[in-house]
Amino acid sequence: MSIVIKNGTVVTADLSYKADVLIEGDKIVAIAEGLVGDETLDATGCMIMPGGIDPHTHLEMPFMGTYSADDFESGTRAALAGGTTMVVDFALPSPGQGLLDALQMWDNKSGRAHCDYSYHMAITWWGEQVFDEMEAVVKRGITSFKHFMAYKGALMVNDDELFSSFRRVGDLGGIALVHAENGDVVAELSARLLAEGNTGPEAHAYSRPPQVEGEATNRAIMVADMAGVPLYVVHVSCEDSHEAIRRARQQGKRVWGEPLIQHLTLDEGEYFNTDWDHAARRVMSPPFRNKQHQDSLWAGLQSGSLSVVATDHCAFTTEQKRYGVGDFTKIPNGTGGLEDRMPMLWTHGVNTGRLTPNEFVAATSTNSAKILGMYPRKGAVLVGSDADLVVWDPEAEKTISSQSQQSAIDYNVFEGQTVKGLPRYTLTRGVIAVTEGKIASQEGHGQFIPRNARGTVNRALSQWKDLTAPRPVTRSGIPASGV
């Protein structure tokens, strides 16, 4: 059974051109004019693009005393509805738990996925078991390791752990990810705010000013340089962290920044809504910022100093958000966005003239595939690539509503916004999953996608020659010769 997509314009990160795309099984087998297949999809007026890749989701994640409400079933269904055909989630060991054990837990959940997926491995504690198991994790095709510099007393790692882990990731040819917020300062500000009687959701934003993010991003960049590891900064929300990333890139450091669609399109005014639920539903870390920070993020996407747009999809119901009534530090942190990321970025990015369609493809798909080691299997419209495709109708419109969304939660942070630019069809490895908003995808169709390591890089750039010279490494990650 073959499928041909006809009468559309192929739009990739590099090029736009008229061609038909022929799919056999789960692969693209031909791209040319005048192709014929068993089934024909009409793409008149549409663009044929690589399916979206969301490099940052938290599905069914145990967090802040509960579990995020979208699991791999509802979360990946929502992804496909919005043109996203792959998610990269996070396997999150609890402190003391082995990495392979945590991976098994995530494998048990992800079997229900409608679209393909991978994981980043979180490093939430440090020890010989973690050091040893990191190699097996890389061999399984998980080549990116996430570090939380916030969530003190829970997920946070200290600088000694950060440095040891970064060195190990660098030696394994992987890439280090950071949630960059100064967790000590956040904890201190949170305690003061509560003591002063500031218990509402808006205090969450006060407890995490842009400086905590700028400081941690600078620190992570410097530690990564000393360790000789490429660095990917998740959810860049403000100029303070963006500025650090720009400077690092200009210096030749391999550092990438990931803004979220929420930070690009929603601002801190949401927290001053007098409706407690409205504000709490938008509590996430980092919080939404003001317009100047938003402008900085858009400028970064335009110039290339920021590379990809993600969601950090970590959805909680209103009932879950209400755990934090009377104490903002107990509001589960996180918002949804998987279904809306691409239509929102198209509406606010392409329709406004900020981004070209090719830049849209780069930011929603191709750059993630390249940075995270799965290009050109993913993120490409090429012969031999997986047939993860979205037939994008730039004229189709809808108003976002929790009533019609796939996500399991009871609201939507973009409620009431009209978007123009939607999938006409979404295909996941050759299977038509969405037709004009109608979902026909299959639970369990998604597969785990192993990713390539980047190889070791960057070491010659460090000022610290003694750290960049070849070094015998002990199991604890400290050179035998000492530093």
Ligand code: DUC
């Ligand atoms: N931020 C959130 O808002 N939720 C999940 C984890 C995170 O870093």
Ligand code: ZN
């Ligand atoms: Zn985070």
Ligand code: ZN
């Ligand atoms: Zn409201």
Ligand code: ZN
């Ligand atoms: Zn996250």
